[in-house]
Amino acid sequence: xxxPPRAGVGLKPQHYRDVLETAxxxxxxxxxxxxxxxxxxxxxxxxxxxxxxxxxSLHGVGLSIGAAKPLDRDHLRRLKxxxxxxxxxxxxxxxxxxxxxxxxxxxxxxxPYTTETLQRIASHIDEVQAxxxxxxxxxxxxxxxxxxxxxxxxxxxxAEVQRRTGxxxxxxxxxxxxxxxxxxxxxxxxxxxxxxxxxxxxxLAGFTPETDEQQRxxxxxxxxxPVDRLVWQLYAYVIDKLGPTPTLIEWDADLPxxxxxxxxxxxxxxxxxxxxxxxxxxxxxxx
Amino acid sequence: MQRLSxxxxxxxxxxxxxxxxxxxGLVGPDxxxxxxxxxxxxxxxxxxxxxxxxxxxxAVHRIVGDEFFRAMAGQFATANPPRSPIMLDYGAGFxxxxxxxxxAVTLPYLADVARIERAWIxxxxxxxxxxxxxxxxxxxDQDGLARVRLALHPSLRVTQSQFPALTIWRMNVADGExxxxxxxAGGEDxxxxxxxxxxxxxxxxxxAAAFVRTLGAGKPVVAAAIAAxxxxxxxDLRAILTGLIEAGAFIGWSLEQDTDGAxx
Numbered sequence: 215x216x217x218p219p220r221a222g223v224g225l226k227p228q229h230y231r232d233v234l235e236t237a238x239x240x241x242x243x244x245x246x247x248x249x250x251x252x253x254x255x256x257x258x259x260x261x262x263x264x265x266x267x268x269x270x271s272l273h274g275v276g277l278s279i280g281a282a283k284p285l286d287r288d289h290l291r292r293l294k295x296x297x298x299x300x301x302x303x304x305x306x307x308x309x310x311x312x313x314x315x316x317x318x319x320x321x322x323x324x325x326p327y328t329t330e331t332l333q334r335i336a337s338h339i340d341e342v343q344a345x346x347x348x349x350x351x352x353x354x355x356x357x358x359x360x361x362x363x364x365x366x367x368x369x370x371x372x373a374e375v376q377r378r379t380g381x382x383x384x385x386x387x388x389x390x391x392x393x394x395x396x397x398x399x400x401x402x403x404x405x406x407x408x409x410x411x412x413x414x415x416x417x418l419a420g421f422t423p424e425t426d427e428q429q430r431x432x433x434x435x436x437x438x439x440p441v442d443r444l445v446w447q448l449y450a451y452v453i454d455k456l457g458p459t460p461t462l463i464e465w466d467a468d469l470p471x472x473x474x475x476x477x478x479x480x481x482x483x484x485x486x487x488x489x490x491x492x493x494x495x496x497x498x499x500x501x
Numbered sequence: 502m503q504r505l506s507x508x509x510x511x512x513x514x515x516x517x518x519x520x521x522x523x524x525x526g527l528v529g530p531d532x533x534x535x536x537x538x539x540x541x542x543x544x545x546x547x548x549x550x551x552x553x554x555x556x557x558x559x560a561v562h563r564i565v566g567d568e569f570f571r572a573m574a575g576q577f578a579t580a581n582p583p584r585s586p587i588m589l590d591y592g593a594g595f596x597x598x599x600x601x602x603x604x605a606v607t608l609p610y611l612a613d614v615a616r617i618e619r620a621w622i623x624x625x626x627x628x629x630x631x632x633x634x635x636x637x638x639x640x641x642d643q644d645g646l647a648r649v650r651l652a653l654h655p656s657l658r659v660t661q662s663q664f665p666a667l668t669i670w671r672m673n674v675a676d677g678e679x680x681x682x683x684x685x686a687g688g689e690d691x692x693x694x695x696x697x698x699x700x701x702x703x704x705x706x707x708x709a710a711a712f713v714r715t716l717g718a719g720k721p722v723v724a725a726a727i728a729a730x731x732x733x734x735x736x737d738l739r740a741i742l743t744g745l746i747e748a749g750a751f752i753g754w755s756l757e758q759d760t761d762g763a764x765x
Contacts, residue, residue, distance in 0.1 A: 248586050248587050248588060248589075249588075249589065251587045251589065252587075252589050252625075252626030252627075253626060253627055253628035253629075253655070254626070254627055254628040254629035254630075254655075254656075255625050255626045255627065255629065255656075255695065256625065256698060256699075257626070258629075259698070275586070276586025276587070277586070278586070281509065282504070282505040282506035282508075282509050283506070286586070289586055292587075311509060312586070313586065314509050314510065314512075314513035315513070316584055317513065317517075317582040317583065317584065318582065318583040318584065318585055318586045319513060319516060319517075319546050319582060319583075320546060320549050320550055320553075320582075320583055320588060320591075321516075321542060321545045321546045321549060323509075323512065323516075323542060324542075325505075326505070326508065328505075330504070330505050331505055334505060358538045358539075358541040358542065359527040359528060359529065359535060359538040359539060359542075360527075360528050360529070360530070361508075361526060361527065361528075362525075362526035362527075362528050362532065363503070363526060396530075396538075397530055398530035424541075426529060426535055426537040426538055427535065427536070427537040428529070428531075428535075430529065430530070432537070432538065432541070434541060
């Protein structure tokens with residue numbers, strides 16, 4: 215089932231019953247693929263029930279596309295099986311690495327933006343798309359440091375990966391704000407340079423403000439609170455350019471009640487409705 | 502310029518070892534090194550693993566308290582990072598780590614509580630299967646019973662403790678209320694199984710753990726009964742078998758010579 219250009223919510227076990235019992239009006243749900251790689255049990259039962267009622271998007275957090283080592287073929291096969299079972303409208307993964315040697319580091323770690331990394335990531339995405347037999351979306355990272363050896367701007371790097379592989383993009387607007395604050399970039403300039411034409415989904419989440427050793431702002435991508443005012447501004451800027459786009463509220467820690475989470479999704483939906491749809495804007499400029 | 506693999510090697514090593522300096526060339530917006538920024542990744546990795554262990558071991562966490570748990574889980578996590586991106590699987594070996602964790606030596610039952618919690622998590626995510634009912638086993642005649650092999654439910658786990666670990670676990674999950682426990686009161690064995698939607702934890706009588714383990718090794722009922730009698734001379738085969746069937750412990754049977762495991 216195709217993901218509609220509406221607001222969706224990251225599905226958490228704590229909200230399974232609310233969702234199934236109250237059948238809320240939500241555009242789609244998204245789950246982390248790795249949370250549904252158990253052999254059986256209640257998680258699959260609930261996800262199957264939700265999937266019967268709503269479009270589903272699948273978001274991987276463990277493929278380690280940015281790793282120097284080859285992709286984990288077993289993991290890729292598990293993804294393929296999960297996609298065959300739940301038929302998600304979209305599948306996305308991160309511009310990040312999380313595996314080294316035989317250890318899985320359970321975090322989305324940053325990569326230097328170099329020619330070597332670019333080739334490595336592009337060939338991994340080629341392999342993913344060939345194995346899964348479908349397009350994947352690549353998500354921009356939230357970063358806390360930069361690599362001195364980087365030779366590409368992040369937006370140029372992502373644009374080049376997208377051009378080489380034909381993958382789609384998941385634009386995490388919160389990550390744009392977090393990375394821009396941490397790296398002292400202009401987030402609007404980032405969005406102007408970003409290949410928005412390839413965006414098929416947007417993520418929004420909360421972050422935690424901290425500071426580094428020089429008291430410079432350091433935002434941590436914690437997904438544990440409402441979306442920040444500045445992120446809503448960036449979101450409106452993107453929606454003005456893109457028109458309504460599937461938009462996910464990610465809330466992964468310190469979970470609120472289902473009603474609070476749903477209200478956050480409705481806010482994204484209201485933003486999409488209040489901005490002029492792309493088609494009308496185009497008409498206005500031609501007339 | 503360093504190769505990507507070397508870069509990730511030093512990054513990964515420094516993540517898991519707080520004594521190592523942050524790798525060079527990781528910089529803030531002024532182009533200068535920023536250990537504080539690198540520490541965010543280090544903290545994310547370790548705190549994330551600790552959180553996973555905490556979610557999966559609520560009773561161990563409640564028994565030792567948050568500060569002790571974080572210190573113990575942090576040591577386990579940095580020495581035993583996950584080997585798979587499926588975090589549902591993370592935590593195997595935590596009980597054995599607790600066994601050897603010096604500061605927990607005054608809580609000799611703690612590792613056994615962790616074993617129950619690990620079994621619970623494994624049962625929760627195990628494959629689904631329809632358990633046999635007593636009616637399914639009526640077809641076996643009394644003479645044949647000893648030669649029957651019983652296939653265990655894929656979610657079934659058995660834990661054994663020389664302490665009242667099950668009682669302690671129950672007092673420390675959900676709305677259980679901790680109370681004084683006599684550690685000399687004798688051991689407790691547990692059967693953890695998810696026959697349908699929910700994981701159910703049963704206390705096993707003496708000898709039953711050996712009985713179930715022997716069946717699980719593919720041996721017939723007679724061999725399992727002998728193993729149980731060795732462990733507990735008062736072992737009551739009929740009562741145990743009835744209890745296990747009611748718990749949904751079995752999903753199929755076959756006679757010793759049979760190659761087909763499914764009931765007719």
